[in-house]
Amino acid sequence: MIAAAAGAGLVGGMSGAILLRRAWADRQRERPGTIAAGWALLAVIVLLDALWIGPVKGVALGIAAAGIGALLVVANGRVRRGARAGREALAPEPLEGPSRAWRGWLKALLAGPLGMTAGMAVAFCYAAWAPGDPRTRILIGGLLMPVVWALAMTWTLADQRLVRALAVLSGTTIGGFALAAMRGMA
Numbered sequence: 001m002i003a004a005a006a007g008a009g010l011v012g013g014m015s016g017a018i019l020l021r022r023a024w025a026d027r028q029r030e031r032p033g034t035i036a037a038g039w040a041l042l043a044v045i046v047l048l049d050a051l052w053i054g055p056v057k058g059v060a061l062g063i064a065a066a067g068i069g070a071l072l073v074v075a076n077g078r079v080r081r082g083a084r085a086g087r088e089a090l091a092p093e094p095l096e097g098p099s100r101a102w103r104g105w106l107k108a109l110l111a112g113p114l115g116m117t118a119g120m121a122v123a124f125c126y127a128a129w130a131p132g133d134p135r136t137r138i139l140i141g142g143l144l145m146p147v148v149w150a151l152a153m154t155w156t157l158a159d160q161r162l163v164r165a166l167a168v169l170s171g172t173t174i175g176g177f178a179l180a181a182m183r184g185m186a
Helices: 002-025 032-053 055-076 101-129 134-158 162-185
Strands: none
Touching (some): 002 032, 032 055, 101 134, 101 162, 134 162
């Protein structure tokens, strides 16, 4: 029964997507009837699945199956284009010109240990100042630390100005730990 409802949802999703694709592909003529028929078919499929196997499972299955059917229609009509001439990369290189070893080592030191201490400072500050149960604040602060560290590493490695990265990471570290210490003293 569920497999039949899923198959009906898949076929209905594909049919609705085909109607919508044809209506939207012809931009010269307005086709409001075809657009309305496509959306109505998608809604009817979800409603039929809900009536067929139950309101909760049916709606979930109808939406998922119709979405997969529509995705199959979209994937069938994809166009693969070659790379444009003259563009070798999507983004420019971070440092145009010869690289220097000391910049790499300095970026690694900034991104690694100093980024980690900045992440710890933000996590401690959150754990000290956020409202709620202390256990929840500590847990969220612990989960927040690697995310902030990853963001600090990404930003530091992408930034060309090493002094700016040093200033921001140092300021974040000092400010975060100072705010956490202030809350601890109060």
